[in-house]
Each structure stands twice: as C-alpha cells, then as structure tokens.
Amino acid sequence: MARTTLDTAALAHDLRLAVMRLSRQLRSQRTDPSVTLTQLAAMSTLRRHGPLTPGELAALERVQPPSMTRVLATLEERGLVHRAKHETDGRQVIVSLTPAAEAALDEDAKAREAWLSCRLHELSPADRDELRRAARLMEALLEPEPGRGEAGNR
Amino acid sequence: MARTTLDTAALAHDLRLAVMRLSRQLRSQRTDPSVTLTQLAAMSTLRRHGPLTPGELAALERVQPPSMTRVLATLEERGLVHRAKHETDGRQVIVSLTPAAEAALDEDAKAREAWLSCRLHELSPADRDELRRAARLMEALLEPEPGRGEAGNR
DNA sequence: TATTGTTATACTCTATAACTATA
DNA sequence: TATAGTTATAGAGTATAACAATA
Numbered sequence: 125m126a127r128t129t130l131d132t133a134a135l136a137h138d139l140r141l142a143v144m145r146l147s148r149q150l151r152s153q154r155t156d157p158s159v160t161l162t163q164l165a166a167m168s169t170l171r172r173h174g175p176l177t178p179g180e181l182a183a184l185e186r187v188q189p190p191s192m193t194r195v196l197a198t199l200e201e202r203g204l205v206h207r208a209k210h211e212t213d214g215r216q217v218i219v220s221l222t223p224a225a226e227a228a229l230d231e232d233a234k235a236r237e238a239w240l241s242c243r244l245h246e247l248s249p250a251d252r253d254e255l256r257r258a259a260r261l262m263e264a265l266l267e268p269e270p271g272r273g274e275a276g277n278r
Numbered sequence: 279m280a281r282t283t284l285d286t287a288a289l290a291h292d293l294r295l296a297v298m299r300l301s302r303q304l305r306s307q308r309t310d311p312s313v314t315l316t317q318l319a320a321m322s323t324l325r326r327h328g329p330l331t332p333g334e335l336a337a338l339e340r341v342q343p344p345s346m347t348r349v350l351a352t353l354e355e356r357g358l359v360h361r362a363k364h365e366t367d368g369r370q371v372i373v374s375l376t377p378a379a380e381a382a383l384d385e386d387a388k389a390r391e392a393w394l395s396c397r398l399h400e401l402s403p404a405d406r407d408e409l410r411r412a413a414r415l416m417e418a419l420l421e422p423e424p425g426r427g428e429a430g431n432r
Numbered sequence: 433t434a435t436t437g438t439t440a441t442a443c444t445c446t447a448t449a450a451c452t453a454t455a
Numbered sequence: 456t457a458t459a460g461t462t463a464t465a466g467a468g469t470a471t472a473a474c475a476a477t478a
Contacts, residue, residue, distance in 0.1 A: 128403075135410050136394040137322070140304055142416040144319055145340045147301040148469085149420055150294055151444090152340075162445065165298055168291065179459060186299045191446050193461055215454045215459045240290040243419045249282075251415055256289050258412030261405055262296040265397045266303055302446080305467090316468065333436065345469050347438055369436040369477045 143262075153239045158202075159228065166195050167204065167221060167229050175220035177210075186266060204228060297416075307393045313358075313382065320349050321358065321375060321383055329374035331364070340420060358382060 151161050169184050170176060176184070182192035196219060199205040204225040210216035221229075244252055305315050323338050324330060330338070336346035350373060353359040358379040364370035375383075398406055 128399075132395050132398045132406065135406055135413070136398055138413045139398075139409055140394060141319055141322060142413040143297055143301050143304065144315070145420055146416045147297050148340045150297065152470085160444070161298070165295055168295065177459075178461090186302050187445090188447060189460065190448080190462080194445085197461090210459095213455075213459085217460070240294060240419070241286050244286045244290055244293075245282075247415070247419075252286065252289055254408065254411050255293055255415055257408050258415075259289070259292045259296040261401070261409055261412075262300045265394070265401075266299055306447085314467065331436080332438090341468090342470060343437065344439080344471080348468085351438090364436095367436085367478075371437070 150240065159204075163195055163199055163204075164229070166192070166199065167225055170205070170219065170221050171226070171229060175208075175218050177216050178219060181219060199225075304394065313356075317349055317353055317358075318383070320346070321353065321379055324359070324373065324375050325380070325383060329362075329372050331370050332373060333370075335373060353379075 166181060166185060169181060173180075173184070178192050178196060179189055181196075182189045185192065187195075196205060196207070200207060203222055206220050206222055208218045208220065210218055244255070247255075320335060320339060323335060327334075327338070332346050332350060333343055335350075336343045339346065341349075350359060350361070354361060357376055360374050360376055362372045362374065364372055398409070401409075
C-alpha cells in the first residue's frame with residue numbers, strides 16, 4: 125500500500141512536469157499567430173461535438189465561462205464562429221462554426237501540429253499506441269464522474 | 279504509409295487537446311498561492327539536476343532565458359534559490375536550491391499534486407504503468423533529436 | 433565579435449467578482 | 456430567486472527586443 129502510494133506520487137510528479145513542458149512547447153509552435161492554440165482547441169471541440177452553448181464549451185475545455193466568452197468574442201470577430209439565440213430560452217446562446225472555420229481548422233491544425241506529428245512519426249508504432257492510450261487516460265483523469273455519457277468520446 | 283500519417287495526425291490532435299486540458303487543470307490546483315506551479319517546476323528540476331546556470335535551467339524547462347530570469351528573481355526574493363558567481367567565467371551564474379527550498383518542495387509538491395495523485399489512485403495499476411511510460415515518451419518528444427536534422431523550429 | 437544574463441515591454445491565457453437579461 | 460452569459464479587472468506566464476558585462 126505504501127509502495128503504491130509512493131509510486132503514484134512519483135508518477136504524479138513526473139507526469140506533471142512532462143505535461144507542463146509539452147504544453148509550453150506546443151504553445152510556442154505557432155506558425156500563424158492570427159489564431160491562437162486556445163482558439164484552435166475551442167474550434168476543434170465545436171467541430172467534434174457540433175453546436176454548443178458557451179457554458180458547455182467552457183466545461184469541455186475546462187475553463188471558466190468568462191474565459192470562453194473572450195475566446196468566442198475573438199473568433200466571432202474573425203468570422204470563425206456564429207452566435208445564435210436559443211429557440212426557447214432567451215438566456216442561452218448557441219455557438220457554431222462557420223464554413224470559414226472548417227477550412228481554417230484543417231489548414232491551421234496541420235501547420236500547428238506539424239512539429240508534434242513530426243516527432244510522433246519518429247516513434248515506433250508501439251510507442252504511438254502508448255501515447256494514444258495515455259491521451260485517453262489523461263482525458264479520463266479530467267472527468268469528474270466516470271459515468272457522464274459523452275458522445276464522440278469513444 | 280498514408281494510413282500511418284493519418285493516424286499520427288489524429289494522435290497529435292488528441293494528445294494536444296489532452297495535454298492542454300490537463301495542464302490547465304493542474305495549474306488551477308493551487309492550494310498555496312505563495313509558490314506558483316512554474317516556480318515549483320523550476321525548483322524540482324534544480325533538485326533533480328543539481329546546481330545549474332539560468333540558461334541551462336531555461337533549456338530544461340523549455341522556456342526562454344528572460345522567462346527563467348523572472349522565475350529565479352522571485353525565488354531568490356523568497357530565499358528559495360541562491361545565485362553564485364561562476365568560478366572562471368564571470369558571465370555565468372550558478373543557481374542552487376537553499377535548504378528552505380528543499381523543505382518547501384516536499385511539502386508543497388505533496389499538496390499541489392494531491393488532486394492528481396488522488397485521480398491516479400483511482401486508476402488500475404496497469405493504467406498507471408501506461409501513464410508512467412507515456413510521461414517518459416512525452417519527455418522524449420521534447421529532446422532534441424539524436425541523429426536527424428533539426429526540423430526548423432525555434 | 434560572440435555569449436550569458438538581465439531589463440523593458442507587451443501580449444496571451446485564465447480567474448474571480450460584479451452586472452445584465454431571462455426564466 | 457436562479458441561471459446563462461457578459462463585462463470589468465487582475466495576475467500569472469511567456470515571448471521578443473534591447474542592453475550590459477564578460478570572454
């Protein structure tokens with residue numbers, strides 16, 4: 125038991141450092157500064173899930189609602205998302221991607237993930253499988269309850 | 279070939295989102311606001327590697343030198359690191375942890391990693407092994423490539 | 433002239449608290 | 456009164472460019 129606890133603590137430590145450093149590296153890989161990594165992530169989620177309210181999107185991205193408001197304001201300014209009123213509830217807003225966003229996503233994601241894709245290509249297929257499972261595990265760590273039916277989350 | 283490329287692109291996408299979200303979550307888990315996550319990470323690296331120059335530390339943490347200067351200034355202000363002159367090269371500085379930092383690291387890391395450790399504990403030992411390997415793989419992704427040309431970053 | 437570190441400055445990301453509009 | 460979203464504000468984190476000191 126103590127053994128497991130110690131191992132877990134060491135894992136938490138190593139995983140934390142690795143995640144911090146990798147996220148810094150990914151953020152710094154901005155070839156096109158017109159759309160930031162945070163904005164791209166929001167658009168990716170919108171594409172995967174379809175139209176969402178700002179609150180839902182904030183929850184999925186693990187940010188507070190005001191943070192998402194800012195991201196969406198910038199994206200709307202650039203014609204990448206569209207805000208529509210909810211049909212029955214006047215308080216809510218439905219955010220969806222514009223056609224321009226769909227195109228931008230493909231191109232931008234390609235460029236932005238070039239560095240990472242390049243590195244991943246150098247790994248063995250087995251190592252890539254490891255990372256694939258790890259990505260799912262990291263997402264699972266973020267889930268508050270292991271029972272929220274999320275469509276499109278495997 | 280195309281299959282592998284597509285898979286790698288999908289992996290890059292998922293891994294990027296997972297890393298971004300997890301790093302946000304980790305940053306928000308600050309119980310003691312006196313030392314930030316970035317500062318803790320720098321101290322952890324100093325403990326692991328021993329005394330380093332600011333430039334070396336910046337390279338390990340994947341930040342630019344001025345960013346590290348700022349982190350170190352704060353840590354020195356709080357008596358957590360010590361700056362000493364290099365013996366032979368007057369341009370360089372040697373940064374080392376103070377005894378206070380050693381103590382602070384143990385306590386603070388424990389508290390700060392509490393959330394993550396707790397989540398990790400809920401996983402199966404096999405899943406933790408996956409993440410352990412994945413943490414090493416993510417660090418390996420950040421290592422400058424041994425043997426192949428630099429793919430034009432930085 | 434090249435290297436190491438620092439200072440100056442600015443921008444991104446994110447949060448909390450307060451406000452508005454609707455239910 | 457409760458909820459969804461926004462505005463206002465603040466602070467952490469990081470970068471680039473310019474500078475100083477030393478080699």
